[in-house]
Amino acid sequence: MNYIKIAWRNLWRNKRRTAITTASILFAVFFALFMRSFQLGFYDHMIKNAIESFSGFLQVQHIDYQDDPSLENTFICTDSLINSIENRNGIKAVVPRIEVFTLASSGNQTKGALVMGIDPEKERKLSNPENLLVRYRMTRDVMTALGKKSKLPLEIKNKLEFIKNNSYTNLSTIAIDMDIEEEDNQEFLDIIGETAEIPGRYLKQDDDGVLLSDRLAKYLKLFIGDTLILLGQGYHGTTAAGIYPVRGIVRLPNPELDNKVIYMNISSAQVFTGLKNRVTTLGINLDDNSEKNMLAYQELLNNQITDPTVVVKNWLEFNKVLKQQIEGDNQSGQAFMALLYFVIFFGIFGTVLMMIHERKREFGVLIAVGMQKTRLAIIFVYEMFLMGMLGVLSGIVISLPFLYYYHVNPIRLRGDLAQIMENYGFDPVMPLQWIDMYVLWQGLIVAMMVVFACLYPLRKVVTLKEIDALRV
């Protein structure tokens, strides 16, 4: 008869209580894992949106650019500088950019806009605007035309409401927004696609045209082939002005950017601003996105660049807003988890106390007939440990399918919630992070709680007076 077996049987003496305690641990682990997955997945999502496919993890900038992002704080970017960085191992993309605010106008409409001068080929490796090209637009005319299509069944027509006024880069997203299965409805999606399709293409390497972000294009009432007028201030206070044909419309996942971005060839932007061979930033992406690697490359590149007016910054430095947003959210999440675990701790503690109290006489008998108190304590620890592990493991096992499902099928928000997220500047998607070391952490935290919950009762066992225990 080994002592673990005794502990196991003891555990099931009061089946209901053990089940309730185990279940409380299970739910705590389940909620904690779920919440943590959401948080980590969401941070990941934000970083992908704002950093990986927009700004880059590292940026080469003029030393004063961050404090004063004007054209005066730009630097001369030679091909040899780009090449020397590009040719290093572990570098995924190096993209030169000019970012400048100007006024964009067409007809009676005028609006502040952000001109992004890019190298169309190089940019493919970072933000790849070609992927963002809008191919379908659900304008009022399109909706009316679709409403008349006799080939579309009524249920599909009813769901058209969900996509009204939106722009899409592909049919799959239309299917998701309409809440229909893509495979089963290919035929109808094709009809929708044909009706809503718009022309438009990506910039060629020496293109003199522009790509307009979707919302900006809607505001300016501009379409492919139309002409955009830009007016602003150039390098050294000169006047910048130009007329550009619209080549395509892009939909940026970040709605704030979707309201103001204009892509043009970097050489056009240099002419527009009078910057000649200068750029505002050089965005860099790495093969390995871990913070450690990012900091290592930052140092490496800073050592390489000898010009004292030029520095390499990482995204935590040049996007403090996002960094603080993540940190703040992370802290409140952890506080919530601490609270959750605190409550569970007292659940376990209560169970342990009851167990000790109920079995006092039994402990007295065992010690009287010759069982050492330390052995009794060990059996008791086994019991608590088994219960804790049962809760933790079943919590993890139950969580896994959910976590996996929502990891593969991120929740797409609709309605008000989606609006809130868009207002914060994010695509309204809630992806879950797949399991990671943090699962282990949850197990460890619960194991530690069990240990703490045992301390006081163990002291009770060790200081138990058998003569008093027998009198119960």
Place this chain on the structure above:
Amino acid sequence: MKVIEIKNVVKIYNDSEVQVHAVNGIDLSFEEGEFAAIVGPSGSGKTTLLNMLGGLDNPTEGDILINGFSVSEMYNGIEKHRSRISPVLKTIFRITIIPAVIRGIVKLPDIVKRMKAERKLIDFRLNNIGFVFQSYNLLPVLTARENTELVMQMQGVSKEMREKRTKELLGAVGLGDRLDSRPSRLSGGQQQRVAVARALASKPRFILADEPTANLDSKTTENLLDIMEQLNKMEKITFIFSTHDARVVRKARRVITIEDGKVISDKKTA
């Protein structure tokens, strides 16, 4: 040969407002192989006396020698390492964790010594004394066989020996066919018989049974006493049991009557 010597033992309880002289000057001794009953009305001090005989409690005055070992001495070995502090300090330590931890560390050598002395006493009981209590003797999660084996396992007896002796003993108390039943499936009398088998399993010098038949009807009482008497003869083991039941008294070969913590008669009947 004397197994137990009780020398002018007094036990006073102080924990209520009035002092209770539960045992009030008892001198007795027990020889090997005795089958003795301690008789007296409720509250006369039987349990108090038996607990001290079993090394479960410390006499206030006088001493008890078990196999020549002094119970008082063993308790003093524990008590002398117990640090005495004022109740006020004690409360402070209880509610403030850090000083309590520091104190715990400072007192660690004493705590270790005390625990060692306590371990010695528990091991002494394991190897020398068998206990049968009035009720709830057995671990409810263990079968009759496992309950009996447990003490031998704690003594470090080999598996084969344990199994052999368990079968023998449970056979002797008439439970050869209930080896794998848990206590909840056994009657009160059967449970007490398992308790007797367990008390014998460790091969103790004597067995103390505090009102072992108090919860049993007369037929099962008779049966349990017959078994105890048989084992007393077979295993040559000393049995000392307390009772206030006249039918039980008849079976005993020595009857010690106590009242108000004093021996008023001590008769050998056979």
